[in-house]
Amino acid sequence: MNNTEIEYLPDAQLAKLRQRRWQSQRNYLLKNSEFFAEFWDGLLPPQQLEDLPELPLCEKVMLRKSQAEDPPFGDYLAASDEQVIRLHRTSGSTGNAMNVALTKFDAEQTAQVGARSHRAAGIKPSDRVIHCLNYQMWMGGFTDHLCVEACGATVIPFGVGNTRLLIQTLLEIKVDAIQCTPSYPAVLEQTLHEHFPGVKPLDLNLKLGLFGGEAALDQQSFRNRIEETWGLKVRNANYGMADVYCNFASQCELNQDLHFLGHDVLYGELIHPETQEPIPWEEGNSGELVLTHLSRLAQPLVRFRTNDAIVISGTGPCVCGRTTTRFRVLGRTDDMIIVRAVNVYPAAVYGVIGEFIQLSGEYRIRMKGKGPYDRLNVEAELAPGIEPSDTLKEQVENAMQFRTRASARVTLVPAYSLPRTEGKTKRLIREEE
Numbered sequence: 488m489n490n491t492e493i494e495y496l497p498d499a500q501l502a503k504l505r506q507r508r509w510q511s512q513r514n515y516l517l518k519n520s521e522f523f524a525e526f527w528d529g530l531l532p533p534q535q536l537e538d539l540p541e542l543p544l545c546e547k548v549m550l551r552k553s554q555a556e557d558p559p560f561g562d563y564l565a566a567s568d569e570q571v572i573r574l575h576r577t578s579g580s581t582g583n584a585m586n587v588a589l590t591k592f593d594a595e596q597t598a599q600v601g602a603r604s605h606r607a608a609g610i611k612p613s614d615r616v617i618h619c620l621n622y623q624m625w626m627g628g629f630t631d632h633l634c635v636e637a638c639g640a641t642v643i644p645f646g647v648g649n650t651r652l653l654i655q656t657l658l659e660i661k662v663d664a665i666q667c668t669p670s671y672p673a674v675l676e677q678t679l680h681e682h683f684p685g686v687k688p689l690d691l692n693l694k695l696g697l698f699g700g701e702a703a704l705d706q707q708s709f710r711n712r713i714e715e716t717w718g719l720k721v722r723n724a725n726y727g728m729a730d731v732y733c734n735f736a737s738q739c740e741l742n743q744d745l746h747f748l749g750h751d752v753l754y755g756e757l758i759h760p761e762t763q764e765p766i767p768w769e770e771g772n773s774g775e776l777v778l779t780h781l782s783r784l785a786q787p788l789v790r791f792r793t794n795d796a797i798v799i800s801g802t803g804p805c806v807c808g809r810t811t812t813r814f815r816v817l818g819r820t821d822d823m824i825i826v827r828a829v830n831v832y833p834a835a836v837y838g839v840i841g842e843f844i845q846l847s848g849e850y851r852i853r854m855k856g857k858g859p860y861d862r863l864n865v866e867a868e869l870a871p872g873i874e875p876s877d878t879l880k881e882q883v884e885n886a887m888q889f890r891t892r893a894s895a896r897v898t899l900v901p902a903y904s905l906p907r908t909e910g911k912t913k914r915l916i917r918e919e920e
């Protein structure tokens with residue numbers, strides 16, 4: 488089957504394909520996965536995909552334990568050492584490094600699924616893409632390089648660091664798109680400000696920014712700010728997780744929600760993050776995303792908890808013609824802050840901060856102790872040339888209350904005072920009491 492067709496397949500046809508793939512994946516797991524044989528303890532996986540909730544949920548901590556006891560890949564490795572062709576070592580956001588194994592088949596499928604994301608985001612074969620993601624200790628860097636190649640565009644491998652050289656490169660050769668973390672444009676702006684007097688972001692002539700890795704990207708205010716400053720289109724073109732699929736969702740050119748582009752290789756479920764009860768996969772519903780591989784050889788997973796809270800925002804065909812589910816990421820389930828029974832994610836705070844032109848868009852949320860909390864403590868950075876004032880502070884606090892339904896105490900801090908990072912910026916700081 489042509490890979491581009493998957494995204495346009497009618498639901499009934501897709502359901503049949505998924506069911507057929509699950510049958511083979513199920514048989515493969517029964518034969519080859521020591522980990523799941525032990526974990527399921529005699530319980531047979533269901534024949535029908537929709538009966539998957541009969542099985543227990545698999546958690547990241549189990550994979551960590553498996554790799555610690557049976558290095559490097561853990562006993563959930565279901566392929567032979569001869570079949571494995573790539574080892575991705577990932578640092579992850581918490582804990583020790585994990586080792587992700589791919590067979591040739593897995594690697595090719597990963598690139599093809601990721602290429603769907605980049606195509607949906609607007610990358611054309613004639614485009615030149617400068618790739619500024621980290622190639623070390625992060626699967627996304629190398630993988631997205633291959634995904635861009637798989638959609639036919641020209642990749643300029645750059646990696647992270649040496650921002651001055653990057654700007655010099657952009658000034659010397661015509662580049663259409665940049666692929667980086669959403670925090671990186673702020674680093675570029677600061678470097679331009681310090682080392683390239685008179686050069687504005689607009690002068691770099693980028694048409695498209697492919698971002699991923701942070702939920703703030705789904706906020707309209709964040710996108711508007713970058714689009715206005717840089718004159719480029721902002722797209723989240725790489726949503727995924729190393730243990731499951733590095734990149735299986737992306738925004739298209741006509742819709743700002745993420746298209747789930749791996750329906751043929753992944754089965755998604757929603758659960759309540761605390762009670763773990765299944766929640767129907769229907770438009771308007773939100774919950775923690777749980778994923779099952781339908782076509783994976785090296786380290787297939789079943790009912791894996793992603794720790795990402797999502798909301799399903801569309802299930803019918805999108806205006807772009809793609810038929811697969813659209814969703815928005817609310818945030819990490821462990822970044823959820825409960826303020827007087829209201830659930831708040833850091834990205835929602837950005838939604839407010841980003842609307843104020845007097846603010847730079849950089850912010851930190853500092854929470855002391857384990858809660859319960861009466862309010863959010865937010866540090867909001869002022870835009871260059873803006874003086875702090877009680878009026879502005881009050882306006883931001885009121886907007887926060889109105890939009891997130893949680894009270895907030897806002898501290899205004901000077902321009903360029905909050906640390907910028909090239910990788911994922913930590914927005915929520917949990918402090919000891």
Ligand SMILES: [Zn+2]
Pocket residue numbers: 739740741742746805806807808809
């Ligand atoms: Zn679309």
